[in-house]
Amino acid sequence: MSRQLFERVALIGIGLIGSSLARALRRDSPGTKLVACARRTETLAAVRRLEIADDTTHDPAKAVEGADLVVVATPLSAYAEIGERIAPALKDGAIVTDVGSVKQAVIRDLGPHIPRGVHFVPGHPVAGTEHSGPESGFAELFRDRWCILTPLPETIPEAAARVGRMWEDCGMRVVKMSADHHDKVLAMTSHLPHLIAYTIVGTATGLEESLKSEVIEFSASGFRDFTRIAASDPVMWRDIFLNNREAVLEIVQRFTEDLTALQRAIRWGEGDKLQELFTRTRAIRRSIIEAKQA
DSSP: OOOOSOSEEEEEOOSHHHHHHHHHHHHHOTTSEEEEEOSOHHHHHHHHHHTOOSEEESOHHHHHTTOSEEEEOSOGGGHHHHHHHHGGGOOTTOEEEEOOSOHHHHHHHHGGGOOTTOEEEOEEEOOOOSOOSGGGOOGGGGTTOEEEEOOOTTSOHHHHHHHHHHHHHTTOEEEEOOHHHHHHHHIIIIIHHHHHHHHHHHHHHTSOHHHHHHHHHTOOHHHHHHHHHHTSOHHHHHHHHHHTHHHHHHHHHHHHHHHHHHHHHHHTTOHHHHHHHHHHHHHHHHHHHHTTOO
16 A cells, blocks of 8 residues: 655665665655665666656755655765765754664764754665666565664654654565664674675686686586675675674684584584584575575
C-alpha cells in the first residue's frame, strides 16, 4: 500500500543503494519529490535519463534545502565533508539518515555536524550487489533483507520510527542495535567475506600467466562466487576496512587461527576433524536458507 511519509527527500549519492531507494520511493510514494546529488556530471545525467529524481544538483547544501528526509549514500570518506556542507541548509525538524556499513564512523564523522532541531538516525540497509552507479539500482533490491538502525540515545523515537517505516515499505525487516554491536556483527557477516574474496582473487592475479589463464577459463562455482564479491566498489570497501579496522582485525585474527587449525588437520590427515567442521558449516547454510537470506 502506498503512503507518503516525506514530502521532499534528498539523496546525497545516487549509486546502487541511492538509486534503488529512489526507484522504491517512486513506486511507493509517487507524491514525494526526490532530489539527487552527486559529484560527477555523468552520474546526474544518468539520473535524468532514468527519470528517478525530480531534480539534480552537484551541491549537497542545495539538495537538502526544504527536505524532510536526507539520505547520505556516499562512500564513508565523504561523510565529514558532506555533514559540514549540508549543516547550514538543513531545515528544522528534518531527519538525516544514511546507508553506511560502519556505524561508529558515521556517528563520528556526520554526527557533530547535525544542528539542534534536526534528527539523526544512522541506518544500514544490508543489501547490495557487486554493481555500482545509478543504472545498477532496482526497487526490489531491499525486499526481505534486514535494515539495521542505530539511533543515538538523544534521537526521538518518532524520527527513528519514520525512517524504519520507509525501509519497511521498501520490503525490509527493520531492527535496532547499538553502533558498536552493528560494527562487530557486520565485520563477520560482510566485511571478512569481502576481505577473503579480495585476497583469493588477488592471489589468482599473482599466478604465472599460463596458470592464471587456466584459472579463469576453468573457474568453478566457488571461485566465480569470490570474483563476484571482489568486483564490488573498491572505494566503498577501502573506506569500510579503514573505518571498521578494529572489529575487522579482531575477526581476521580469529579466522587466521581457525585457518591454521584447518591447515594442520589437512597436513596430518585428520579426516575426522575435517568432516566434523564441514558438517557444522552445512548447518549454518541451512539456517541462512531458512531465514530467507540465501
